[in-house]
Amino acid sequence: ASARAQLMFEVIKPALDSGKVVICDRFIDSSFAYQGYGRRINPGHIAGVNNIALQGILPDLTILLDIPPEAALRRRYKSSGPDRIEQGDMEFYQRVCEGYKALAKLYPDRIKTVNADRNRGEVFNDIKAHIDKILY
Secondary structure (H helix, E strand, O other): OHHHHHHHHHHHHHHHHOOOOOOOOOOHHHHHHHHHHHOOOOHHHHHHHHHHHHOOOOOOOEEEEEOOHHHHHHHHHHHOOOOHHHOOOHHHHHHHHHHHHHHHHHOOOOEEEEEOOOOHHHHHHHHHHHHHHHHO
């Protein structure tokens, strides 16, 4: 959470204050999915720490790339291998996937699900359509 607070203070908040659009590959929803659902950490603890770090700022849009965990891992390992947060067993990834889907049901206005088990062009077009609704 300290890294997220630093990112918020040094990068995100100043960019938003100057009218810029900020895109992150992981943010608050990832904390709940990976730590809360995946690692089974108390969601109240995650919320408390993130509330301080985020200074009340939440994403306007979260794109949930919906793909079976097995397919996602195959793609990831092909391209560059797992990062620190992506090192877990298949049960862990199933819980993370369930967590993201539960969050999407809780926040349907903000979290948009895109079927990512398709070719890049189709996925890109769906993502762009969701972003365009926010920006234009």
